[in-house]
Amino acid sequence: MLPLLCGCQQHNILDAKGPVGAAEANILIIATIIMLAIIVPTMIATVVFALWYREANPRARYRPDWAFSGRIELVVWSVPLLTITFLGAIAWIGAHRLDPATPLDSDKKPLEVQVVSLDWKWLFLYPEAGVASVNELVVPAATPVRFRLTSSSVWNSFFVPKLGSMIYTMRGMVTTLNLMADQEGELRGLSTHFSGDGFSDMHFPVRAVSDAAFADWVKGAQGSGATLDRASYAELAKPGTLDAPRSFGSIEPGLFDGIVAQTVPPGPGPGGSGVEGVRPKGGS
C-alpha cells in the first residue's frame, strides 16, 4: 500500500499540495482510525461468535433464554454515542474552519479568479490582470486564491484534488472557494458533477508557478490580443470540447457579473437528442 501513497499520483487526495487539502486529508485519516477502532473488533467478534457458538461446537454453552442485559445495553448505546460525540465535534469545527468561503491565513493578498463552467470547458477570468484562459488554470504558488464560481448552463463541480475542497458551479448563483498551492507544480483539476455527454473531458491542467512566472504568463496572455466579450463568450459557450487551452488578453468589463445575472445569455447547454449531440473525442 505504501508505494501507492507516493507523490507521483495526479489526483491522490491523501497527498495534498495545499493547506486546505492537507487539513482535509488529516481529518479523513483521523476519523478513519477512530472508526476502525470500533468496526474492526465488531467484525472480528461477529466471526468469532458465529464460529464459537456454531451448533456443532459442544464446548459452547447454550443459553436459549438469555435475551437482555442492562449493562450490555448501556455499553451498546454509549459506545456509538461517545464516538459520534467526538466525531461530531471534529465535524462541527471542521465545517467552520474549512468552509470553502473562509479566507485562508496568509500574509499575501489573495488572487481573485472567476470561474465559469461551460459545456464542456472551464473558463477562468483574472479580473485584476484582465486576462482569461480556457481549460488551463495558472496560479502563483504560496498565494491564496479566492475563486468565485458560476455556470453558463448546467451544474458542474470544480475540483482540484490535490488542493482540496470541491464546490458546485450553478447558473445564476455564485459560490466561493478559497484554495492555495504550497509549492510550484503541475496539478490537475476536473469536474465532479455529471454535466452531459462531454463531461469526461472536463479536466484541465493546473499550474502552480512562481510569482515571476505568473507575471510572465499574465503578460503573455495580455499580448495574445484576443478579447473575451459577449460574442466570443457565446461562441465559447457552445457545447463541445477544445483540443488545447486558449487565452484572452482582455475581458469585456462586467462579463462575469453579467453571466451570473444572466444578462449575458446562458449557454445553449448539452441539448440535442442522442446522435445529434456533440461527441467528445475519445481520451486526450
Next chain:
Amino acid sequence: MLGKLTLSAIPLDQPVPLVAGAVVALIVLGVIAWVVIAGHLPYLWREWITSVDHKRIGAMYCILALVMLIRGFSDAILMRSQHAVAYKAGGYLPPEHYDQIFSAHGVIMIFFGAMPFMIGLMNFAVPLQLGVRDVAFPTLNSVSFWLTASGALLVNVSLVVGEFARTGWWPAPPLSEVTYSPGVGVDYYLWAIQISGVGTLLSGVNLVTTILKMRAPGMSYLRMPMFCWTALASNLLIIAAFPILTATLAMLILDRYLGFHFFTDSHGGNSMMFMNLFWAWGHPEVYILALPAYGVFSEVISTFSGKPLFAYRSMVMATMAIFILSFMVWLHHFFTMGPGGDVNGVFAITSMIIAVPTGVKIFDWLFTMYGGRVRLTTAMLWSLGFMVTFVVGGATGVLLAIPPADFVLHNSMFLVAHFHNVMVSAVLFGAFAGYTYWFPKAFGFRLDEWWGKAAFWFGITGFVIVFGCFYWLGLLGMTRRMQHYDVADWRPWILISAFGVVVMFVGLVCQVVQLVVSIRRRDSLRDVTGDPWDGRSLEWATASPPPVFNFAALPEVHGEEAYWAIKSRAREQMRLREEPAYEPIEMPLNSPTGFICAFFSTLIGFAMIWYIWWLAAAGFLGAFVTFVVFAWRDTVEYEIPASEVAKVNRANRSTRLEALHGAGQRRAA
C-alpha cells in the same frame, strides 16, 4: 396521430441496445407463447394475475425484483467493461449510450429491484407474522403491485423505443429540463416513477393499516416480531416521503411539458430546490429499503441462533429512532454547494447520529448469537456477511458526513463505493436472506443449500473486490459517471474491479442455478411440517405453503415470540393445542382490477412520453371506468365452508403431531 413517435425512435444505428432489446423481447414473447400453448394461461390468470392473496402478490413482487436485479446487473457489467477498455480511448459505448446505462442502472436497482423485493417480503410475511388472513385492502394490494410492474415495463420499453434518461438516477435540473434534455429519456423516467410511485404509496398505506389495525388477538405492539416493527417504520416512511417525490417530479413534469419555471434557474425558478425536495424523499428512501432488511436479519439471526432477539425493546427504539432521524439529514447530499459552516455542521451531526441506533442494532445482533446454537445456513451466511461488510459502509457513511472529508470525496468513486456498500450489504443481502428464509413457506420446499452457499461466497467476494477498488479509486480522485479517462493510476484498480464483477456474475449464476436445481429436486427438499427452520414467529404455525386463509382460527398471542411459546408448550406436553371450533371463513374474491388499471396506466405513461394526447385521454378514461366498475361490484367475498377449513387444518395438525412425536422419540433415544 402518434405524437413524437416515429420509426426513428427505434435505434437502428445502435446495435447494442437493439440486440439486447430484441433478445429480451424474444424471451418474453417465447415465455408468453409457451404459457398460451401449454394451456397455463387460465391457471396464471386465475391463481396469480388476478390474485388478491398477499402471499401470491408478495411472491410476484419478489419475482419482478429478481428479474429487474438481473437487468440492472447487466448494466453494471456494461459499465465495468466500458471502463476496462476506455483508458485513453472512447471504449465501445459512446457517451450518449453510456449515460443512459448508468442512469438506468440506478433507477432499476433502486425502484424496481430493491423496492419490490422489500415490499414483496413485507407483503408476504407481515400478515402471517401478525396472525391475520390478509392485508387490510387486498384488491388495492394487487393494484399496487401491477402499477409497480407498469413502471418497470416503461423503463424497459425505453431500451428499444426512444431512449432513457441521460441525467443519472436522480434527474437534477437544469440538466433534466427540456432545454438541456429535449429527448424522451427524462420523460420515460418521470412517468415510470410517477406510476410506480403511486403503487408504492398505496402499498405503504395498506401495510401501515394492516399493522395498526389487524393484529391477532393478544398481539400488542410490543409483542410484534421485529420484522413487523421495521415494516411499520418503513411504510410510515413511504407514506411520509413518497408524496414529496411525486410532487417534485410533478413539478419537473410541469416544467418540461407546460413551460413552468419551478427548477429552471430563470424567471424565479431554482434548481437547488429540486435538490432539497428530491433528497427530502431520497434519504428516507434509503431507510425505506434498509429497515425491512434489518427486520429480515433480526428474524434470521434469532431463528438460526435458537434464541430470542437480544434486547428486543432496545431494537424497537433503535428502529423508531432511525425512522425519525432519517428525515433530518437530507442536506448532507449537497455539502459541496456551499451552504456555509453552520448549516453543514448541523446536518453533519444529525447525519452522524443515525449511526448510533444503527450501531446498537449491530451489537444487539451480535449478542443474539452469543450463547446461541448458530446454524450456518445460507440465510444466516447472508446475515453474517451483512454484519461484517455493513459496518464498513456505515463507517464510510460517517466519514462522508464530516463536511471537510465530503469536500474531497463527494461525487467520487468513494461515494459510489459507500452507497453500494450499504445498499448491497443491507438491502441485497437482506433480500437474499429473506428469500432463502421464507421461500419454503411460500412454495412448500426449501432452496438447495449448496448452491445457495456458493452464491453467497462468490457474491460477497466479488462485492468486496469491486467496491474495495472503488473506495481506493475515490481516494485517488476518480469521480463518478466518467465515460472514459486518461489517468494511469486508476487503471489497475478499474481492471481489478472488472474482475470482481465477473466473480459477482458467477454468484448470480449460482443463484439462478439454485432456483432451477431446487425446483427439480423439490420432492426431496419438501417442507412437510411448515416449520423448516424451527422458527419463532407465527408464519411458521401455518402449513407450507399456507392455505389461502392463512389461519383456520386466529391464534391467541400471550407474549413475545408467539409461535415459540405455542411450540414450547406442545413439546412439553407432547400434544398440540385443542382443535379450534371451525367456522366458515370469508375471503376476498380475486379481481382483475389491478391488472387492468396497470394496463391503462402503462398506456397513459407511454402516451404522455410520446405526446400522444388522445391515447393518454383514452387510458385515463379506461382506468377510471375500471375503478367505477370495481366500486360498483355486488359480491366482494366468497365463503370457505367450515368443513373445508377443518380438512385443511387437520392435515397440517397431523404432520405437526408426527413431527412432534418424531422429535420426542429422538430426544428419548
